[in-house]
Amino acid sequence: MYTVCRRADAEYKPFLIEYNLQFFAEDANGAEKSEQPTAKKLEDARKDGQVAKSQEVATAFSLLSLFLILRIAYSLMGSIFTNIFARVYDNIPLVARTYEGRLPVAHITNIIHNAMLTLLLLCAPFFIVGFIVAFICDFIQVGYKPTTKPLQPKLSKLNPVSGMKKIFSARKLFELAKSILKLIVMGFVIYSFFSKRNDYLFLLYDMPLSQAIGLMGNLIIDLGLRVAIAYMIIAFADFIYQKRKFTKDMMMTKQEVKDEFKNSEGSPEVKSAQKRRMMEASRRRMMQSVPQADVVITNPTHYAVAIKYDAEEADAPIVVAKGADFMAQKIKELAKENNVEIVENKPLARMLYANVEVGELVPPELYKAVAEVLAYVYHLKGKA
Structure with a gap:
């Protein structure tokens, strides 16, 4: 594309500037992703491990389940820990006297x-519940369809240029902003919690060990539950964002939709040719x-319907051929060449053409009209 430019002074000479209109397109291909993703594209993305899922949801619910279990089994766990320490320390004097201060390996x-x-037995419930909660959260978000394709090695992952692009990508910046937001929210929750309970911390010096441990345990569990609830709010917001971002990333151009339709259903040109x-x-x-028909019923110029009747093959006459305009003329020419009678009956020809397909029996409501035509043709040919 060229445009003519002129100087602003008195003596000017026109000159041309060449530019490419593609620079003003929506993207490199001049197309805009305005179409919703098709089911096939979503399925292919799922096979590649690309799904709309937030990792924060599983983390939030796992954290909540952890502190709920601690709330329920806190006293039991404290007793088990106390028994472990008591059993270890109670054996020290006995072992020292028995082995004269030298403890066998x-x-x-x-x-x-x-x-x-x-x-290990004490921590097993936490691991089991954490695994179950994480599995349920992922199942609710994306369903169950495991794939190993993301685990396959790719040389492109070793490309330092691609690695640098990922580090400074918009996704990484969003993750950084999300991490900063989590730190701010968690810091605010922790500060607001302890600012109202700082007197409890000074009482720890005057308490027996068992009471101090109990108080600290209750404080930690209460704080953990508050942190988990705040984290769930962040996880819910992140889930909505991931859903919208995934849908936006999966959007397709009109050309991509057409190409996918061609690949899955076949080219319209090919289907039309077939x-x-x-x-x-x-x-x-x-x-x-x-040539095997008994009669051809015509309009006489627009329609032609060839009928054959054989009592041994069918209970009613059969339409063996029909056509309109040019095809009707071809049927009549072929009938004349093979000495097939041509009978003009405009209403009957139109009814047969519109209501009976090739290879179908004549419907009962047209028996009488067709029988009269066949009787006339049989009479001309001297048939019974």
């Missing part, structure tokens, strides 16, 4: 093994049946 290993086994060939083959078979 096997005995130490046995004590540690029992303590670790007890702690349909045309099928119709031509059907016409050839139909025209081959005209």
Whole structure:
């Protein structure tokens, strides 16, 4: 594209500037993603591991379940921890007297093994509940359809240029902003919680150990539940954002929709050609049946319907061919060449053409009219 420019002074000479109109397009392809994603594109994205899912939802509910379990089983866990320490420290004097101050390695290993086994059994409910909660959260968000495609190694992941682009991408900036927001919210929740309970912290110096541990446990659990609830609000907002962002990323251009339709359903040109060939083959078979017809009923110029009646093959006459305009003329020409009688009956021809397809029996309401025509043709040919 060229445009003519002139100087502003008295003596000017016109000159041309060349520019490309593609610079003003919506994107590199000059197309805008204005179409909703199709089911096939969403399915392909799911196979690639691309789904609208927020990791914060599973984290929030796991955190909430953790502190709820602590609230329920806090006293039991405290008793188990106390028994572990009591059992370990109670054995120290006995072992010192028995082994003259030299503790065998096997005995130490046995004590540690029992303590670790007890702690593992104590922590097992947290791991199990955390796994179940995370699985349910992911299942509710995206359903159950596992794929290993995201785990497959790709050389593109080792590209440093792509890595730098991901680091400074809009997604990473959003994640950074979200992390800062979480720190601010959590900091506010923690500060507001302890600012109202700072007197409890000074009472810890005058309490026995068991009471101090109980007080600290209650404070931590109450704070954890508040943090979990605040985190759930952030997770809900992030889930809505991830849903909208995923839908926006999956949007398609009109050309992409057309290309996908061609790939899945076949090109319209190819389908049209196939349909045309099928119709031509059907016409050839139909025209081959005209010489076996008993009569051709005409309009006389617009419609032609060929009928055959064989009492041994069917209970009623059969329409073996029909056509309009040009096809009607071809049927009549073929009938004349093969000495098939042509009878003009305008109402009957129109009724048969409009209501009976090729290969179908004549309906009962037209029996009388068709029988009269066949009787006339049989009389001309001297048939019974």
